[in-house]
Amino acid sequence: MKLESYQTIVNGQLQHDGLSYQYLAETYGTPLYIFDETTFVQRVKDYKEALSNPYFETEVLFASKALLTKAMGQLVAQLGIGQDVVSAGEIYTAVASGVNPSKLYFHGNNKLNDELLYAIEQGVGTIVLDNRSEASRLNKLLLDLGKKQRVLLRLNPGVEAHTHEYIKTAHNDSKFGESVFDPAIEDVIQTINNYPTLDLAGFHCHIGSQVFEEQSFLDSATEMIEFSKKMEDNLNLKVKEINFGGGFGVYYTAEDKPFDIKAFLPKFIQHVHETSQKLSLTLEKVTIEPGRALVNQSGSTLYRVGDLKTTTSGKNYLFVDGGMTDNIRPALYQAKYEALITNKADEVADTVYTIAGKACESGDKIINDYPLPEAETGDLLLVNGTGAYNYTMSSHYNRIPKPAMIHVLNGKSRLTVKRETFADMMRNEI
Numbered sequence: 001m002k003l004e005s006y007q008t009i010v011n012g013q014l015q016h017d018g019l020s021y022q023y024l025a026e027t028y029g030t031p032l033y034i035f036d037e038t039t040f041v042q043r044v045k046d047y048k049e050a051l052s053n054p055y056f057e058t059e060v061l062f063a064s065k066a067l068l069t070k071a072m073g074q075l076v077a078q079l080g081i082g083q084d085v086v087s088a089g090e091i092y093t094a095v096a097s098g099v100n101p102s103k104l105y106f107h108g109n110n111k112l113n114d115e116l117l118y119a120i121e122q123g124v125g126t127i128v129l130d131n132r133s134e135a136s137r138l139n140k141l142l143l144d145l146g147k148k149q150r151v152l153l154r155l156n157p158g159v160e161a162h163t164h165e166y167i168k169t170a171h172n173d174s175k176f177g178e179s180v181f182d183p184a185i186e187d188v189i190q191t192i193n194n195y196p197t198l199d200l201a202g203f204h205c206h207i208g209s210q211v212f213e214e215q216s217f218l219d220s221a222t223e224m225i226e227f228s229k230k231m232e233d234n235l236n237l238k239v240k241e242i243n244f245g246g247g248f249g250v251y252y253t254a255e256d257k258p259f260d261i262k263a264f265l266p267k268f269i270q271h272v273h274e275t276s277q278k279l280s281l282t283l284e285k286v287t288i289e290p291g292r293a294l295v296n297q298s299g300s301t302l303y304r305v306g307d308l309k310t311t312t313s314g315k316n317y318l319f320v321d322g323g324m325t326d327n328i329r330p331a332l333y334q335a336k337y338e339a340l341i342t343n344k345a346d347e348v349a350d351t352v353y354t355i356a357g358k359a360c361e362s363g364d365k366i367i368n369d370y371p372l373p374e375a376e377t378g379d380l381l382l383v384n385g386t387g388a389y390n391y392t393m394s395s396h397y398n399r400i401p402k403p404a405m406i407h408v409l410n411g412k413s414r415l416t417v418k419r420e421t422f423a424d425m426m427r428n429e430i
Contacts, residue, residue, distance in 0.1 A: 001338040014342040021342035030304040031322035033405035040298040050265035063291040064090040066388040071416035073097020088115040142197035157223035206245030229279040246289035292388030299387020305379040323357010324364040347373035
């Protein structure tokens with residue numbers, strides 16, 4: 001397993017910022033979500049610095065869907081960055097955590113009227129319209145309230161990103177956004193721009209997730225800028241902001257080859273500036289949504305090894321006390337991970353195991369055919385790269401309680417999400 005900067009091996013034991021995983025397991029129990037604050041905060045600062053330029057305002061938006069808890073919202077508020085939200089629940093959590101609602105961008109392809117009303121009530125700064133139907137509904141709601149709302153329109157620039165089919169979002173038959181190739185697109189934008197309640201500030205796009213080619217983002221930016229200029233000229237509207245989305249790929253296994261985002265962003269900003277200048281498009285603001293790239297490498301999940309089994313065909317199973325209820329991604333996306341037995345961190349990995357969970361599903365596997373030292377019941381197994389989507393997509397399948405979460409900062413740990421009890425799972429049942 002590739003170690004993160006906060007991980008070291010001392011006397012055969014893996015440590016997180018000087019804390020042994022044995023200590024963390026004994027203190028908080030397992031399964032356990034572990035989040036490293038230092039690397040997250042530094043990453044945000046690096047991105048903000050990399051986006052700094054003399055041409056236009058820039059803003060980093062934190063992706064709520066990747067990892068949102070009260071503690072994470074508090075960090076976002078402290079760092080002064082924006083945040084993208086996709087439901088009333090995410091708006092509620094962000095605001096309750098101290099995030100300024102004016103810095104929220106409300107996404108989603110089927111925002112309910114109640115959610116739109118809640119966003120307006122809370123003072124959400126920008127609503128990202130997904131489609132023409134939503135624009136019409138929002139206009140009617142705002143007319144009744146006598147209010148005006150800043151909006152962007154989500155567009156599909158048609159740039160193909162090489163990623164899993166379920167996380168491609170900008171192809172022409174995507175569930176998200178309006179296509180720039182729709183023959184009626186100018187009429188759609190003109191209609192939205194003419195609504196008296198909507199302040200159309202610009203456009204948004206997002207080409208997908210786990211994208212490893214820099215050129216995909218540059219191509220998408222070119223398409224969006226050219227399209228924006230065309231709309232300015234044809235429709236007499238002012239494009240003040242383009243939100244270029246995100247989807248930057250991150251490391252899970254040696255198969256993944258992420259590029260250096262901190263080094264790429266200044267090149268991206270320069271490309272946006274030069275392309276805009278060439279076409280005489282004067283942008284006031286550029287936003288990006290790094291998504292999992294901000295949080296994933298700061299998160300890991302600690303399990304305790306239970307039973308071990310070798311099948312008659314010779315397959316070695318290593319069972320852990322969690323599984324698909326705390327990490328659905330292998331079953332959902334065929335996602336791959338790396339792992340390490342923390343109390344045998346420097347031993348030779350000479351046995352191949354399939355690491356499986358305790359849920360009643362054959363597909364409840366975290367890693368298939370992975371080399372580890374010979375395991376024993378009671379060992380601790382750590383899976384890295386679980387900062388994004390693991391907690392937010394966790395479930396109560398089989399009535400398995402959700403794990404606790406801790407944050408680690410400067411060699412100290414603190415509980416940020418309590419471990420669920422059986423009573424917690426039944427609290428809304430009558």
